[in-house]
Amino acid sequence: MNDVRTLSTKELQQGLDRDSGLHVLNVQTDQFFAGELIPGSRRVPLDAIKPDALGLAKDAQIVTYCAGPACSQSAEAAVKLAELGYTNVRTYPDGLQGWKAAGNKIVSPQPVTAA
8 A cells, every 4th residue: 555645734724825736635425525625625536536537637736635534535545546646645634624623614515507
C-alpha cells in the first residue's frame, strides 16, 4: 500500500485561501454523504473514482476528505488515485468533523438542474 500524505486543517485553509490550485474532493459514498462540503470542494464518491473520471492532470494537487478521523474513505481514495497514476495526492484526515470543529463553514452542493 502506498504511503498517504496528509495535511492539517490549517494547511488546507491556507491552500484554499491562496487559491493555490488545490482540487479538494469529498469522497464519501452515497451511504455516508450528508449533504455537506468544505467550501471550494466538490463531491466525487470513492466508488466513482475511475481512470480519467476526474478530468485532472496526473500531477494536479488533489486533497481527499470524508466525515472525519473515524472514516477510512479519504485514505482509500488517496491510495486509489495514486494507483491510477496521480502523483500529488494528499488526504485531510480530520474531514468534515475537524473542519467544523475549527469553526469553519460548510456548504451544501447545488442541485443539478436539467437545461
